[in-house]
Amino acid sequence: MPVTALYPGSFDPVTLGHVDVVTRASRMFDRIIMAVVANPQKDSLFDIPHRMRLVEDSVGHLSNVSVESFEGLTVEFARKHRANVIIRGLRAISDFEFEFQMSQMNKTLYPELETVFVMAKLDYTFLSSSMVKEVVKLGGNVSSLVPQPVQKALSQVSSNLKKGEMRH
Numbered sequence: 001m002p003v004t005a006l007y008p009g010s011f012d013p014v015t016l017g018h019v020d021v022v023t024r025a026s027r028m029f030d031r032i033i034m035a036v037v038a039n040p041q042k043d044s045l046f047d048i049p050h051r052m053r054l055v056e057d058s059v060g061h062l063s064n065v066s067v068e069s070f071e072g073l074t075v076e077f078a079r080k081h082r083a084n085v086i087i088r089g090l091r092a093i094s095d096f097e098f099e100f101q102m103s104q105m106n107k108t109l110y111p112e113l114e115t116v117f118v119m120a121k122l123d124y125t126f127l128s129s130s131m132v133k134e135v136v137k138l139g140g141n142v143s144s145l146v147p148q149p150v151q152k153a154l155s156q157v158s159s160n161l162k163k164g165e166m167r168h
């Protein structure tokens, strides 16, 4: 039976670390759904449709990857799409505790579900969406860390920020 895997995340915005994880996962599973999670507790830079568009433009070359979004429990979304694998990336030990708890909880809620962890590529071990946003805010260059469509969207953000500063 074909295996569908779900790769959930905030992807605000998607980085080359995420693209690396999904590229490697796309060779392991028949179908991957990258799902942008609407998390009201997190302050976001891009809204959900924009985040989805940026993910689509960044992974369009991977034929077995599709992009969706959802709110609420990841396990419910997984069940609805008959996905019994969740993919998560691990960068450092600091990711471990939260991811471990989350995978145990998801397993309790959906026993047929397996969480598969993909280790970050060494070059992207210290890469996170929040770090990218911070660097952009401070005027830094993130071109080696994000896909081209994201780079474009971020330059728009930083030019808007500059315009805002000039108005003050």
Ligand code: ADP
Binding pocket: 008, 009, 010, 011, 012, 015, 016, 017, 018, 021, 087, 088, 089, 090, 091, 095, 119, 120, 121, 124, 125, 126, 127, 128, 129
């Ligand atoms: P969330 O808010 O769910 O953590 P993120 O978009 O920050 O959403 O991350 C989604 C998933 O991708 C998480 O499992 C995270 O650990 C993983 N991830 C994020 N950045 C990287 C990276 N540079 N390398 C590998 N995995 C990563």
